[in-house]
Amino acid sequence: MFNRFAKQKLFSVYGISVIGSAVSAVVQIYCSSLYLGEGTFILLGPMLIFNTVSGIITAFFSTKIFLPEEINLQLDTCIFENDSSKTRLHLFIALLIFFACASVFFINKLFLLTGIFIAALIIQKLCKRRIYLLPHISLWLFIFISTVFVPDGKIIFKIWNVSFTQGALITALQKSLRLSAVSAFSQCAVCLRPPEGTILALTLQYYRKLSDTFRSAQGNIFRRIKITLGQQ
Incomplete structure (x- = not known):
């Protein structure tokens, strides 16, 4: 039974x-x-x-789509870093990114947060990363919706029975600027190269190879996935 x-x-x-x-x-x-x-x-x-x-x-x-148990990929080694001096430099950059992201959460002044956010976008651009506004807009929209419905302080205006308060809007702006700045800072990590043989390096290799193969494949989405997974 x-x-x-x-x-x-x-x-x-x-x-x-x-x-x-x-x-x-x-x-x-x-x-x-x-x-x-x-x-x-x-x-x-x-x-x-x-x-x-x-x-x-x-x-x-x-x-x-049938997923094979094993995928044979010819991996590139361009994302590996074997130079010990560059490895230390990348570690230093990683620590800078970490402390920059952490310090943002201790700042409350809106003008400072705005400046940090703009600086983070500039640094992101210098790291040759494209700046997409849609993720920031969707993030801000999510934060504003989840924050403005919790009254805090002076009422600015009302829509039906929903009160929009000054404190809630300021809090929403602070949290939005913080998370957007952290998101922009995190994009700078693309310039880092992990040491050869590490799990992170292998993960990045597989991800890059799979994404490149998928983008270059021809046909509908099912065929492109099968080509990416080495079935065709």
């Missing part, structure tokens, strides 16, 4: 994918609330809907 029960699938691929997406949404919202506040839970409903749809799409793709 136990063997017969074990052979039966308790959840289908779609069920597992949707449940995983829902759990992911709850965990993300909870982790966000630790910094952004309880107002973040207002977005739990829309995020559950979005993650449910994405879970169904993921399950659909998983049933159409």
Whole structure:
């Protein structure tokens, strides 16, 4: 009886994918609330809907594409760093990025945060990283929605029964500038080259090779994925 029960699938691929997406949404919202506040839970409903749809799409793709147990890739070694002096330099840069990101969270003045954010974007550009505004806009929108619904201080204006307060808007601006600055600083890490043989170096190698192969492949998305995974 136990063997017969074990052979039966308790959840289908779609069920597992949707449940995983829902759990992911709850965990993300909870982790966000630790910094952004309880107002973040207002977005739990829309995020559950979005993650449910994405879970169904993921399950659909998983049933159409067979993932091999082993992928043979010719990896490049250009992202390895063998020079010990450069390795120390990259470690120093990594520490600078870390302390720059950490220090942002101790600053409350809006004009200072604005200056740091602009400086971070300039540094990101100097590191030859493109500046995309959409991630920052979506981040700011998420923060403002999760923050303005928690009244704090003087009421500036009201829309129906929702009060927009001065303290909530200032808090939203502070948190948005901090996270955007940290995001821009983190982009500078692209100039770092991990030592050869490390897990990080191998991970970057595989990611670069897979992404380059996928972009250069021809055909529909299913064929491009199969080519990337070495099935064709």
